[in-house]
Amino acid sequence: MLAGPSGSGKSTWAAAQFASDMIVSSDRLRGVVGSGEDDIAASADAFALLEEIVSRRVARSLTTVIDTTGLDAVSRARWRELARAHGMAAVAVGFDEPAAVCRARNRARRHPVPAEVLSGQLRAWPAVRAALPTEGFDVVLSPEPVRVVSEAFADATAAAARQHERPVGLRFALHLSAFPGGAATLAPALREIAAAAETAGFDAIYVMDHFRQIPQVGRAWDDFLESWTTLAWLAACTERVRLGTLVTGVTYRNVGHLAKIVATLDVLSGGRAVCGLGLGWFEAEHKAYGWPFPPVGERYELLEDALQALPVLWGPGGKPFRGKVLDLPDTSGYPRPLQPHVPIVLGGGGERRTLRLAARYADSANVLGDLTTVARKAAVLRDHSAETGRDVELTHLTTALVGTDGPEVDALVQALRPRGADPARYAAAMHAGTVADQVGRFRELADVGVAEVAVRLPDLGRAGSDPLGRMAEVIARFR
Numbered sequence: 058m059l060a061g062p063s064g065s066g067k068s069t070w071a072a073a074q075f076a077s078d079m080i081v082s083s084d085r086l087r088g089v090v091g092s093g094e095d096d097i098a099a100s101a102d103a104f105a106l107l108e109e110i111v112s113r114r115v116a117r118s119l120t121t122v123i124d125t126t127g128l129d130a131v132s133r134a135r136w137r138e139l140a141r142a143h144g145m146a147a148v149a150v151g152f153d154e155p156a157a158v159c160r161a162r163n164r165a166r167r168h169p170v171p172a173e174v175l176s177g178q179l180r181a182w183p184a185v186r187a188a189l190p191t192e193g194f195d196v197v198l199s200p201e202p203v204r205v206v207s208e209a210f211a212d213a214t215a216a217a218a219r220q221h222e223r224p225v226g227l228r229f230a231l232h233l234s235a236f237p238g239g240a241a242t243l244a245p246a247l248r249e250i251a252a253a254a255e256t257a258g259f260d261a262i263y264v265m266d267h268f269r270q271i272p273q274v275g276r277a278w279d280d281f282l283e284s285w286t287t288l289a290w291l292a293a294c295t296e297r298v299r300l301g302t303l304v305t306g307v308t309y310r311n312v313g314h315l316a317k318i319v320a321t322l323d324v325l326s327g328g329r330a331v332c333g334l335g336l337g338w339f340e341a342e343h344k345a346y347g348w349p350f351p352p353v354g355e356r357y358e359l360l361e362d363a364l365q366a367l368p369v370l371w372g373p374g375g376k377p378f379r380g381k382v383l384d385l386p387d388t389s390g391y392p393r394p395l396q397p398h399v400p401i402v403l404g405g406g407g408e409r410r411t412l413r414l415a416a417r418y419a420d421s422a423n424v425l426g427d428l429t430t431v432a433r434k435a436a437v438l439r440d441h442s443a444e445t446g447r448d449v450e451l452t453h454l455t456t457a458l459v460g461t462d463g464p465e466v467d468a469l470v471q472a473l474r475p476r477g478a479d480p481a482r483y484a485a486a487m488h489a490g491t492v493a494d495q496v497g498r499f500r501e502l503a504d505v506g507v508a509e510v511a512v513r514l515p516d517l518g519r520a521g522s523d524p525l526g527r528m529a530e531v532i533a534r535f536r
Contacts, residue, residue, distance in 0.1 A: 058136055058194075060127030060185060061152025062178035063170045064159035068124055070152070070200045075122050076467075081110050082124040095168030108135075115139050120205050120481055128181050130188070137193055146195040151186055153199070204463045206494060207485035209427065213497025220500040220534055227499055227535040228509035229528075230261035232303060232454060233287075235270065236280050237518050243280065244290070246518060250525070251294040257529035258536065261299035261331065262291055263511050266306055269342060285318045292326035301331025303423060303454055303511055304404030307360045308337040308348060313385060315363075316370035320394045328395035332367065333423070335404035336360055336411070357410060358382050364401065364418035371399055402452065406430075408437045416441030421450035421508070428501055435506035452509040453502055458489035458516065459527040466491055469522070473515055487515050492530045499531065 059067040071080050084094040086106050091099025107125070114121045123136060127149070140147035156179045163169045170178075189197045206213070231254045238246050254262055264287050265271070270279040288300045300322065305315065315332075323330035336356050337343075343350040351359070362380030366388070369378050375389030403419035405411035406426065415422035416438060424434045435451050442449045458473070460466030466489050467480075474483040483489075488498065499510055514524040 058123045058127050058133065058147070058149050059125070059152065060133075060149055060189065061154065062126060062128075062156075062159050062182050063175050064162035064166075065152035065154040066162075066200065067126075067150075067152050070150075071122050071124050074203055075120070075205075079120050080122045080124050081107055081114070083107050084124070086110075093168070097171075111136065112139060115143050115145060117479070118143060118145060118482070119479065126178055128178060128185050130185075130192075133192060147193075149189050149192075149194040149197045150200055151189055151197060153182075153186060205481070206490060207481075207488070209485070209488055209498055210490050210494045212501065213490070213494045215497070216500040216504070217493050217497035217534075219504075220496055224535070225500070225503050227503045227507070228260040229258070229532050229535070230263050230299075230452075230509060230511040231259045231525075232511040232513045233262065233264045233517075234274050234513050236282050238280075240280055243282065247287070247290065248294045250517065251291050251298070253525040255295055255297055257525045258532040259298055259528075260509070261301065261511075262295070263301050263303040263331070263333065264288060266302040266304060266309065266333070267339065267342060268309075268346060271339060271342075285322065288322055288330075289325060292322060292329065295326075297329075299329045299331050299400075300326055301400075301402065302333040304333030304335035304402060306335055306337030306339070307363050308343065308350065308356060312359075312363045312366055312383060313370060313388075313390075316367050317390055319367075319399060320371055320390060320392065323394035323396055323399060324392050330394065330396070331400050331402060333402040333404055334360065334363060334367075334419075355382070357414075361414055361418070364403070364414060367401065368398070404454075406434050408434065412438050413441045416445045416447060416449050419449060421452050423452045423454055423511070425454055428498075428505065431502060431507060432505035439506070450508040451506050452511065453507045454511045454513075456487050456513045456515060457495055457528070457531075458484070458487040459495055459514070459524060459531065460489070460491055461527060461530075462491055469516060473519070492527060495528075495531045496534045499535065503535075 059071060061067055068082065083103050086103040087096050087099045088094045090102040090106060111121055111123060127133060137147045159179065160175065163175055236243055251262060264284045266284040267281065268283065269277050270281045284302050284305070291300055319330050319332045340350050358381045362383040365380060366378045366383055366385060370388045370390055371394050375387045378385040378388050400420040402421045402423050403411065403415040404423045406424040412422055412434065422438055424431060431453055438449060438451055458469055460469050470480050470484045470489050474480055490498065502510060512528065514528060516522040516524045
């Protein structure tokens with residue numbers, strides 16, 4: 058909500074800071090319901106229309122800039138309550154220009170506000186200015202440059218400053234969840250992405266372990282590569298990054314066979330394999346390929362057995378393994394992995410079972426969620442790890458749409474959002490933000506205990522975009 062007398066610069070400031078479709082202006086609406094923006098007789102209808110537009114936009118959680126004088130306390134209270142009712146922030150911007158400036162600007166207008174009306178606004182303004190900080194707005198701003206960001210970046214500026222002043226380390230992995238471009242170009246495209254990821258400073262490259270695209274990312278008929286074959290190709294295209302899945306469903310492969318696949322990748326990559334493991338959730342995929350999809354309790358039994366059996370299968374000798382559901386008479390397998398210990402990442406954030414299993418058997422647990430959720434799961438994992446006496450890392454899978462500055466972020470959102478999708482909601486879902494925004498967000502994750510962030514870049518592979526180059530700027534702040 059903008060507040061200030063006519064001529065204080067509200068409309069000019071709003072036009073410089075926000076897209077035109079975010080601004081609801083009482084003056085412009087007079088031109089819609091009356092003979093022009095100066096049609097004072099149309100004011101009542103214009104304000105009635107303004108209230109309707111504001112109400113409908115806020116109900117859809119759309120950023121809305123109310124460009125009126127903001128001098129009416131009843132209207133200000135109504136807009137604050139409307140924002141609260143829909144879980145949105147209510148922000149006031151006060152325009153405290155000298156009376157002489159307002160009068161001069163008003164005289165320069167083609168259709169100035171009547172002098173007596175402006176005088177009344179100027180007399181009312183000091184009391185409004187004093188009242189704004191006490192009325193319950195989330196924040197009261199002066200008309201400086203601003204950006205609207207999603208909740209994930211609300212405290213990013215302060216966190217980025219902490220990272221600059223007292224830097225901490227954080228590992229980054231590139232998460233590949235889609236393979237656009239057509240089958241004929243996938244191999245060279247992946248080679249280029251892998252080389253660029255190493256140059257950008259990524260520590261690892263992970264892929265999803267599915268056999269068709271999942272509905273959260275794309276369509277079932279989109280091109281989708283088998284995970285471990287893809288990792289073998291990436292091993293040949295890279296020299297340094299670790300390679301693994303986030304995560305392999307325990308139901309997809311015989312556990313002994315999976316151990317052999319991982320050991321082979323480790324040998325051929327020079328000791329860079331990471332074994333991601335999870336419960337498996339995509340029932341439709343199991344049905345499509347004819348795989349059993351046991352009840353969740355049976356899958357947990359298999360998962361716990363696999364977590365214990367894999368290190369045995371990668372170890373010396375051939376002693377048998379007998380678990381709750383696995384019975385392996387001979388666990389010998391050669392060549393053994395080059396790494397003395399292949400890292401196991403357990404995917405899933407279940408606090409009673411999955412994180413407890415991670416604390417007992419895995420090297421790290423990978424979780425989803427916002428900062429509050431991740432912080433809670435970090436605390437749960439620490440409690441479980443204290444019981445087992447093991448040091449288990451927390452990692453996080455997220456999405457980041459990275460722009461150099463605000464205009465580039467906005468352009469990327471407009472270019473990538475699906476047809477009909479609200480830009481603000483898409484930006485929030487993709488964590489669209491500047492390099493500085495992302496530095497702050499990742500510092501906050503590091504502060505709650507995250508050791509590695511796996512990042513999906515929505516514009517990866519898009520012509521004319523360089524997401525890996527922009528992400529390199531983020532990674533560099535954690536080195």
